[in-house]
Amino acid sequence: MFKKFLCSILFLIFFSINFQQSYAYDFKKDYFEKINLKVDVTNTTPIKLNDNELFFPGNYFDPHAKILNIKEKKLIDKKVSMNIPRNGYLSVLLDDGTVLIVGGTIDGKATNIAEIYNPQTNTFIKINNSNFNYYSFDNIVKLKDGRVLLLGICTAEIYNPKRKIFTLAGNKKRINNATNQEICYTNDRHVSPCIFLLDDGRVLIYDATFDDAQKNNRIELFDPQINDFITVDYPNKKTIHYNMFRLYYTGVKLKDGNILTFGSYNQRSFMTMFLPKTNEFKKIVAIDEVPVNSKAIFINNKVLLFGGILPHSKKPTYLVSAIYDIDKRKIINKKTSSTEKYIKFIFDIGEHSLILLGYQDNSPRIYKIK
Numbered sequence: 001m002f003k004k005f006l007c008s009i010l011f012l013i014f015f016s017i018n019f020q021q022s023y024a025y026d027f028k029k030d031y032f033e034k035i036n037l038k039v040d041v042t043n044t045t046p047i048k049l050n051d052n053e054l055f056f057p058g059n060y061f062d063p064h065a066k067i068l069n070i071k072e073k074k075l076i077d078k079k080v081s082m083n084i085p086r087n088g089y090l091s092v093l094l095d096d097g098t099v100l101i102v103g104g105t106i107d108g109k110a111t112n113i114a115e116i117y118n119p120q121t122n123t124f125i126k127i128n129n130s131n132f133n134y135y136s137f138d139n140i141v142k143l144k145d146g147r148v149l150l151l152g153i154c155t156a157e158i159y160n161p162k163r164k165i166f167t168l169a170g171n172k173k174r175i176n177n178a179t180n181q182e183i184c185y186t187n188d189r190h191v192s193p194c195i196f197l198l199d200d201g202r203v204l205i206y207d208a209t210f211d212d213a214q215k216n217n218r219i220e221l222f223d224p225q226i227n228d229f230i231t232v233d234y235p236n237k238k239t240i241h242y243n244m245f246r247l248y249y250t251g252v253k254l255k256d257g258n259i260l261t262f263g264s265y266n267q268r269s270f271m272t273m274f275l276p277k278t279n280e281f282k283k284i285v286a287i288d289e290v291p292v293n294s295k296a297i298f299i300n301n302k303v304l305l306f307g308g309i310l311p312h313s314k315k316p317t318y319l320v321s322a323i324y325d326i327d328k329r330k331i332i333n334k335k336t337s338s339t340e341k342y343i344k345f346i347f348d349i350g351e352h353s354l355i356l357l358g359y360q361d362n363s364p365r366i367y368k369i370k
Contacts, residue, residue: 030321030333033366037075039068041344041357043087045136047099049119051350054357057101057117059087065117065124068364070349083126084113088136094161095146102150102159103134110135114159114166130166131157137192143224144201151205153191154184156222156229169222170229187229188218194250198276199257201225204232206251206261206274221279232279250305252298260303260326262290271329284329291319295343297354299369301326306356306367307343310336318342321367 039046043059046068054068063085065078082101089104099117101124103110110133116125132155134140139151148159149169156169170185182189188207196204198221207218219232251261259274271284294308303324310317318341322334344358352369359365 030367030369032321033368035070035073035364035366037068037073037364038362039066039075039357039364040362045089045091046345046347046357047091047093048347048349049093049097049099054347054355055099055117055119057089057091057099058082058085060085060106061087067119070355070366078122080122080124082117082124083115084111086111086113090134090136090138090140090150092140092142092148094142094148096161098161100140100148100159100161102130102140103138105135116164127164128166130159131155131168139190139193139195141195141197141203143197143203145224147224149195149203149222149224151186151190151193151195154182154186154189156185158224158227169227185229187220187231190218193218194261196251196253196259198253198259200276202276204259204274204276205229219281230279232274232281250294250296252296252303254298254326255301260298262324289331290324291322293342294319295346295356296324297346297348299348299354304354304367305331306346307341307358316340 039056040062043061044056047055049055052070054070056066056068058065058081063081065080067076067078069076084106086104086106089101091099091101094100097119100114101117102114103112105111112129112131112133114127114130116127118125130150132152134150134152138153141149143149146161150157150159157166158169159166168185173184174181175184175188190205190207193205193207198204201224203222205220205222221230221232223230251259253259257276260271261274262271273282273284275282289310289312291305291308292311294305297304303326305319305322305324308319310319316338318337318339320335320337320341322331325332340360342358343356345356347355349355354367356365356367
């Protein structure tokens with residue numbers, strides 16, 4: 001009886017150890033794998049179709065659509081083009097597996113052209129134009145119900161995939177900008193905003209500047225239930241804690257649904273946490289420097305950072321990769337380089353792997369989490 005009990009205990013210990021080893025990440029053993037292909041994302045916005053395929057709709061200079069097969073490390077020319085090839089458009093994957101492509105520029109002029117790419121038939125289908133023009137620095141997000149929110153500097157609209165039409169979002173209003181009044185559908189102007197789809201279906205929008213003279217807040221929520229925007233106040237917005245959003249910021253949605261934002265300004269690093277349940281920002285004192293213009297992703301309860309420059313270094317020092325420990329508020333496993341490193345796009349491709357795009361040599365990297 002004692003032998004059976006002892007064997008059971010030993011089996012449980014062995015199983016527990018092996019279970020932890022199988023599912024625990026050792027970030028010190030992470031590594032990059034370079035794909036020897038040239039993928040220029042300067043004028044093209046890629047879309048992840050699935051964990052193995054990235055779709056590149058093409059652009060004005062290289063109009064053919066392409067698909068990157070990640071496992072085979074092949075760039076496949078689909079030999080079709082958008083109905084009107086253009087640069088710097090917005091794109092998003094819809095629930096039915098098709099891709100919505102809106103706006104973009106032709107000869108430097110913005111357009112409101114809209115079309116759908118169907119991967120199954122390998123065709124681009126022209127649809128009704130959007131109500132407003134869009135550039136690459138505007139933003140787009142798919143809502144919980146499958147509709148799509150598009151945000152311009154002062155514009156907002158909803159695309160309904162079932163009806164294939166664009167309708168206005170928000171209420172038209174006049175707001176003050178630096179020189180005169182401007183008609184806006186949002187509560188304030190937004191330039192290159194960060195947007196996050198919250199777990200409750202609303203969308204958090206936060207921007208780059210606080211204009212003390214105009215009292216512009218530039219943080220708001222879009223609520224699809226009422227089809228309108230709600231202003232969110234920021235604590236001590238006249239202090240440097242808010243102004244750090246001026247140029248250098250990034251953010252991630254955490255497991256609990258909260259949004260962690262961080263950046264650097266004037267040789268100081270800052271962090272905030274947005275709490276959707278109370279619609280409040282909570283200031284967090286950062287005890288380590290935060291890289292400027294980095295890209296971030298949340299995985300295994302860690303925030304992974306890639307690219308950007310470390311602002312406190314005496315000579316130019318660029319971030320290759322790092323982990324931001326949320327509990328300790330400290331960057332760990334930081335790898336740096338004297339060579340310029342900036343990342344434009346990052347995708348989770350499953351199997352503990354990420355793919356990063358936007359390096360100077362135009363070659364994608366796969367980041368393996370061991």
